[in-house]
Amino acid sequence: MSKPLSIFIAICVSVTIATAQYSQNAGNLLGSGISIRGGLGHLAIKDQYISEEKYSGTLGSFSLSWLQGDSSSASRLGFDYSGSSAIRNNNVSAQVAQAALNLDWLRSVGKFPLLGRDVFAYVGPSADCFLHYRQQRIANGGNASFSAYSFAMFLSLDVNSTLVLPLSSGFSAETSARLSLLSMGGRLADMHDSNVKFFKLVSVLSGLRGHTEILLRYDLSDIFLLKAGYRFEICQSSTWSYLLSASDNLVLIVTVRM
Amino acid sequence: MRKSIVALFLCFVVAGCSEMVVGPSGTSRNVDDFVSLGQLVRSRYPFLQFKHINWDSLLAVYRPRVDQAKGDEIYTVLHDLLAELKDGHIELRTEGGFPTQTYEWPRLQGGKAYNPLVVRKYFDRELRVAGSGNLEYEILPENIGYIYLAAFHDGNWVYDIDGILAYLSNTKGLIFDVRNNGGGNADIANVITSRFTSAVIRYSFYLPNGTPGWTGTIGPSGPNSYHKPVAVLINGASFSCAELLPELMKQIPQVTTVGDTTGGGGGSNDVFTLPSNKRIKIPTSYLRRFNGEMIEWNGIPPDIRVPQTEADVNQGRDKQLERAIALLR
Structure with a gap:
């Protein structure tokens, strides 16, 4: 993982943990209810199970989540899907599908001042199940087809954090991050190597999954919330053939308060 | 404040x-x-002469495509080049090891004329499974034993054959089915043949220059041998070691092969790593039939040919199995 990104994620998590004194109404600040997220972005992958070549292309994403909060804590259950029908390396393409099921617990750790306003901070553990599948489209020579594919999965214990900065009436800004600490990883590896293990315990150093996002929120009404912003996701594994997948996404989230 | 947030947001997106x-x-x-x-195939592949392939000429034809190929486009070029060898054993593997075949031998289509569910209709009880799932066996109502061998994977599972032969010892004949078997390790074929032969059988893998290389010697072995009539079922999807086995078994007097000509994969393979870490699996030695004919492309013809179509199987009939039952009844 690049140094700037590591620093950014570390700051998101550590600032949240290190600051703030007071409990706040988490349900209100984080937006209790059912949320639907749609996104469009850019995906770049380097997967040495296939080759050292980089593939990149447009990525569509969808998410459904449910957040329930009280005065000082919240829990969130979410399902994410993202996919691309054609990431490319020159005139070769591949199909990618990624899915995740995650459960976050967020606890208020207080607030701290920023630019003359209060920033409310939440932090907590997460559980995350992530699947990555890539179907290669290479060659159709003779009368046999080339249908190589690659697969990775992570069952992770994560840490997640959210910072909320209320702005003027109806508007607020928030940033959140989630980072896997310890995972049970699975990966399609060389099936001709009898010593290979397809499942291994991987640490944050050898198998990383995470995301960070920055959103602008607008309370449309007492029922609807609207958020828009940028989301960055990463999946990296060096335990087997090296895999690095990263995506930039512009996202739009609609929340129905409950 | 708002300008700061918008600026930060745009930085991320633009970056x-x-x-x-x-x-x-x-x-x-x-x-x-x-x-x-190119060098590996030229120096190690044993069938260039047999297949009348001018390899250097092919390399010259493909070189411009290689020069133009960017990134993973090379997979397509290497795949097409290897496909010119028309060899069902050859694989091009990704840098992580995912195998892809470059050629589908024509008689593989014969595999569609086989369905294990149709085979089950000839039994009045469920087939038993052994050998880590590689073997199925049971006794047909006609008191004929039946063994299906699904693969020639490495392992000690093959020694389950001894228990199976004990179970089938009172049958009046045995059907040994290797249809739709893609092959594997020759040692498995040696162990199985040793349970049926009364004499020593020797065979060789030949090197690219035509001289014998590794030689196998099979003698009677195992606690439970079977010396009653045996029908070995084969078809076009029987490949590689699933061709070696019927050819070995044909040397045993009480064995008859029934079905259709096998796929025609006579090579024995090695895996080589290319500079980028892509790999290729190519034959580096080969088998001949006991009469000297090449197994590559030609396959092993059955003693009793029984044409069978997909339509036959779809109608619930396995004519090859029926013929074998009639032979042993």
């Missing part, structure tokens, strides 16, 4: 974090891969 994090592709080794593959 294209994903591209920055993933970085550029690795250094291309496409030409090195092509040159290495």
Whole structure:
């Protein structure tokens, strides 16, 4: 993982943990209810199970989540899907599908001042199940087809954090991050190597999954919330053939308060 | 304040974090891969002469495509080049080891004329499974034993054959089915043949220059041998070691092969790593039939040919199995 990104994620998590004194109404600040997220972005992958070549292309994403909060804590259950029908390396393409099921617990750790306003901070553990599948489209020579594919999965214990900065009436800004600490990883590896293990315990150093996002929120009404912003996701594994997948996404989230 | 947030947001989007994090592709080794593959096939592949292939001419034809190929486009070029060898054993593997075949031998289509569910209709009880799932067996109502061998994977599972032969010892004949078996390790064929033969059988793998290399010697072995009539079922999807086995068994007097000509894969393979870490699996030695004919492309013809179509199977009939039952009844 690049140094700037590591620093950014570390700051998101550590600032949240290190600051703030007071409990706040988490349900209100984080937006209790059912949320639907749609996104469009850019995906770049380097997967040495296939080759050292980089593939990149447009990525569509969808998410459904449910957040329930009280005065000082919240829990969130979410399902994410993202996919691309054609990431490319020159005139070769591949199909990618990624899915995740995650459960976050967020606890208020207080607030701290920023630019003359209060920033409310939440932090907590997460559980995350992530699947990555890539179907290669290479060659159709003779009368046999080339249908190589690659697969990775992570069952992770994560840490997640959210910072909320209320702005003027109806508007607020928030940033959140989630980072896997310890995972049970699975990966399609060389099936001709009898010593290979397809499942291994991987640490944050050898198998990383995470995301960070920055959103602008607008309370449309007492029922609807609207958020828009940028989301960055990463999946990296060096335990087997090296895999690095990263995506930039512009996202739009609609929340129905409950 | 709002301007700051918008500016920060735009920075992230414009920066294209994903591209920055993933970085550029690795250094291309496409030409090195092509040159290495060319040398390997020229020096190790044993069928160039038999197949009348002018390999250097092919390399010259494909070289412009290699020079033009960018990134993973090389997979297509190498795949097409290897497909010219028309060899069902050859695999092009990704840098992580995913195998892809470059050629589908024509008689493989014969595999559609086989269905294990149709085979089950000839039994009045469920087939037993042994050998880590590689073996199925049971006794047909006609008191004929039946063994299906699904694969020739490495392992000690093959010794389950001894228990199976004990179970089938009171049958009046045995059907040994290797249809739709893609082959594997020759040691499995040796162990099985040793349970049926009364005499020593010797065979050789030949090197590219035509001289014998590794030689196998099979003698009677095992606690439970079977010396009653045996029908070995074969078809076009029987490949590689599933062709070696019927050819060995044909040397045993009480054995008859029934079905259709096997696929025609006579090579024994090695895996080589190309400079980029892509791999190729190619034959480096080969088998001949006991009459000297090449197994490659020709396959093993059955003693009793029983044409069978997909339509037959769809109608619930296995004519090859029926013929074998009639032979042993």
